[in-house]
Amino acid sequence: MTTVNGGISFWYAGTGIPVPREPLPGDGDADVVIVGGGYTGLWTAYYLKKAAPFLRITVLEARFCGYGASGRNGGWLYNGIAGRDRYARLHGHDAAVALQRAMNDTVGEVVAVAAREGIDADIHQGGVLEVACSPAQLARLKAYHEAETAFGEKDRVLLGAAESARRVRVAGTVGGTWTPHGARVHPVKLVQGLAAAVERLGVTLHESTPVTEIRPRHAVTPYGTVRAPYILRCTEGFTASLRGQRRTWLPMNSSMIATEPLPPEVWATIGWDGAETLGDMAHAYMYAQRTADGRIALGGRGVPYRFGSRTDSDGRTSAATVAALREILVRLFPATAGAAIDHAWSGVLGVPRDWCASVQLDRTTGLGWAGGYVGSGVATSNLAARTLCDLVRLDSGQGQRTALTGLPWVGHRVRRWEPEPFRWAGVHGLYAAYRAADRRERAARSTRTDVLARWADRLAGRH
């Protein structure tokens, strides 16, 4: 059996690639223009329209809603947020705890809205299980567990090797940590359900409509310009393709594979009855889910970045990446050695220079944005959207300051990425170091994080 490579992602295999909605017919006006029809853009449209049904909201999407990471991700709806520790250093521990609490609530918010709007996205609230497979990973896992507990997650539990294996039998597990703040989702069912929900509310969606330039009060496309007091950029990993944004957020690749549906005897060996989202503590970490139709979908880094901030072609990934992900799958689950890989694909994340997600509305220009979630945007995009909504309402005199507008990621600015070829060389060097550190840690059996990884973390500006 051959592996389908690309086709946007496995998540479209059941329904096929959607026929795009009508493009922008010509120049127009709106109260709010949202550029990008992924989770961020659609959640923003949803909350704005719910709060103020009279608003004329137009979403402009280059391809179709869910074309980007929102239609390609690992389906971890969980409470992680990129940058929390830096926000604690910049704004104090309590401010970061408030951000974390808001994230914890966000998982339930997405589940509740999906239920209310009749979005069946195969959601299963099994929590998040992260495992350690070497002594160095175990030391990091314990430190991570303590940090999460210090940020208020009192319901997180540390698991011994046997307890962890009772949830999922991952070969070589020496310990784990489990939190209830997570759910498995089908990414495309979520994004398409959301697009249908905002359309029902009266939001205008134009697909096949790339925005070539964003200026104050103008979103320019090949078919016309839409004028609005607020233009919100929700383009995450594609942001570099907009004029003036080439070095704003680095488009980092993440790639995934999905097995064929696994037979009952393989599941009997693996367990995973709770359908937890599953990850490990490697530097080049993997993330996985047990899909509703009984497959393993597993992701990891692969080729980290393409020269000049280029993105993939409709999700195609390299043969070497597919082989590397399969090697991880079989190492962690030897019972899958004979399983066919039905699908492989990739997508882009938005990575700011300091790896901190942020939300911003510039009150003088009316330009706003949200993103830079690195690898944690499925839930974070919902919190970001509710925050953008509150910022627009505050600025337009329709709303008050809220708990969300006071969170520490609001208005955060960061320097731009280095120009090429330094950007390309730096990111490739970084991930070569992470992969080497993972190999050395597996061989060394030491509890210390490898020096290469510590060096790479410093170079990356992550800590």
Ligand SMILES: Cc1cc2nc3c(=O)[nH]c(=O)nc-3n(C[C@H](O)[C@H](O)[C@H](O)COP(=O)(O)OP(=O)(O)OC[C@H]3O[C@@H](n4cnc5c(N)ncnc54)[C@H](O)[C@@H]3O)c2cc1C
């Ligand atoms: C392989 C992979 C696995 C991931 N796994 C997880 C996970 O398990 N859990 C998690 O929390 N996060 C995960 N992420 C990250 C998460 O998917 C993203 O953070 C999230 O989907 C971002 O949503 P978004 O709407 O901001 O961006 P996107 O979904 O990328 O949407 C941006 C949209 O903007 C459109 N666009 C781009 N340029 C223009 C333009 N010029 N004009 C108009 N439209 C434009 C694009 O076509 C796209 O539809 C993963 C990402 C990838 C790639």
